[in-house]
Amino acid sequence: MEFKRVVVTGLGALTPIGNTVSEYWNGLISGVSGAAMIKSFDTTKFKTQFACEVKNFDADGFLGRKDARKLDPFVQYALFSTEEAVNDAGLDFSKLDTSRIGVIWGSGIGGLKTFLDEVTAFAKGDGTPRFNPFFIPKMIADIAPGHISIKYGLRGPNFTTVSACASSNNSLIDAFNYIRLGKANMFISGGSEAIINEAGIGGFNAMHALSTRNDDPATASRPFDLDRDGFVAGEGAGTIILEELEHAKARGAKIYAEMMGGGMSADAYHMTAPHPEGMGAALVMKAALEDAGMTPADIDYVNVHGTSTPIGDPQEVKAITEAYGEDIYRINISSTKSMTGHLLGAAGAVEAIAAIMSVKHNIIPPTINHFTDDPAFDPKINFTFNKSQERIVRAAQSNGFGFGGHNASVIFKKFEE
Structure with missing residues (x-):
């Protein structure tokens, strides 16, 4: 069977360092930290x-107060980044076959703020x-994908992938496979997360997963630094329009x-x-390369999972060393989580956008906060420490690993006819 080719034709982002793709990308290559109290x-x-945290996001202004109140922040974020990508x-x-356009979305947790508010209100009541x-x-x-499909009238495959911090990489892979198998013409794919609330921060604190560098938040996310002490929680959304090549060319x-x-x-x-x-992690990188029909010699940049945890960063370096061999000394590696924090289920999509833009x-966006x-x-x-680097990037790989041992990795390359 001959696979269809799949291309990226639209991007949208809502991140802690920018509320559009342009703002996000400029923040990345400038080494801006999104961390604050x-x-x-x-x-x-x-x-x-x-x-x-996401900054200057006005849900009421975007959706209207009535509709915004019906949606958890993770859905608000999804709709916002998707509108940018669609535009x-x-x-x-109205000019496309919407029965062959679907939505596959990733979220590790979903509506945590809604769950927290409702259960807290019940606990404070009289039991009614x-x-x-x-x-x-x-x-x-x-x-989230339900609301996206309703807004745009899309009747193709519609579901959510949940694999913790690998969720939106899994959503991209699923969408990619449906298109290349000829089952759909286009997908709106990506992920969103909104866990910066009492339950999210308290829960990850209980696991000793978060940095506690309260005296210096801007430098707290320190992937691959000797003094890294945990990840920094992030929130937001990333949307990627994946499309069958001939369909994209026709329009x-x-x-x-x-x-x-x-x-x-x-x-x-x-x-x-x-x-x-x-x-x-080594297995998933090798699997992605094999699926792409590529070798380590074809890749110039790896956007790593790189969460800034004491045990997570070393295992990923071991994995890249195993997967890439001597090519590890030729490629650039960087963790954009040093700037955005860890967006959990949205991380894969937001970091895939960074790979695509590279x-x-x-x-190559940097790994900031290296001391x-x-x-x-x-x-x-x-590791592309502290400052972005210019180089020809023929192809980039982006990794996502999640609690439960879920691993997903995606590869993008320069488009050629």
Whole structure:
């Protein structure tokens, strides 16, 4: 069977360092940190009092107050980034076969804020179940693609992928496979997350997963630095329009890059900790390369999972070393989580956009906040510390790993006829 080719024709982003793709990309290559003290709730009694929050997002202005109240923030974010992507792709759905356009979305947790508010209100009451009728449809993780399809009248495949921090990489891989198998012409794909609230921060604090560098939030996300002490929570959304090549050409679409393949694997090791030797991570990178029909020699940049945790960063370096061999010294590696924080289920999509933009613009965004070398890492590896680097980027790979041992990796390359 001959596979269809799949290209990227639209992008949208809502991130802690920019509310459009342009703002986000400029923030990345400029090395801007999105971390600051949390404004959305009182953190006085919390171990971690900072995060990478979305800034200047006006849900009421975007959706109208009545409709905004019916939607959890993770859905608001999804609709916002998707509107940018749809406009960017120049889509007029009235002229397209919407039965062959679908939505596959990723979210690791879904409507956590809605769940927290409703259960807290019940607990404070007299035991009478006075729940909001929108409680369940606001909370469930699958509702974001539902709202996207309703807004645009899209009747193709529609579902959510949930694999913790690999979720939106999985959504991209699923969409890619449906298109290349000829089952659809186009997908709106990506992910969103909104966990910066008492339950999200408190829960990750209880796991000792978050940085507690309250005295210096802007430099708290320190991937591959000796003094890294945990990840910084982030929020937002990323949308990628994936489209069958001939369909895109027929409507005169601009093309950012070509999606070449994706890999999936499991650590089969621990509920939250990655495999110490990076076995699952190495396997998923090799699987993505094989799926793409490429070798390490074809890749110039790897956007790593790189969460800034003491145990997570070393296993990924071991994995890249295993997957890339001597090519590890030729490529650039960077963790954009040093700037955006960790967007959990939205991380894959937002970081895939960074990979796509690096391919388009031939710039590697940096890993900021590097102060002290970790002797555990080979000094010959180019982590792109502190400053973006210009180089020809023929292709880029982007990794996402999640609690439960879920791994997903995607590859994009320069488009050629």
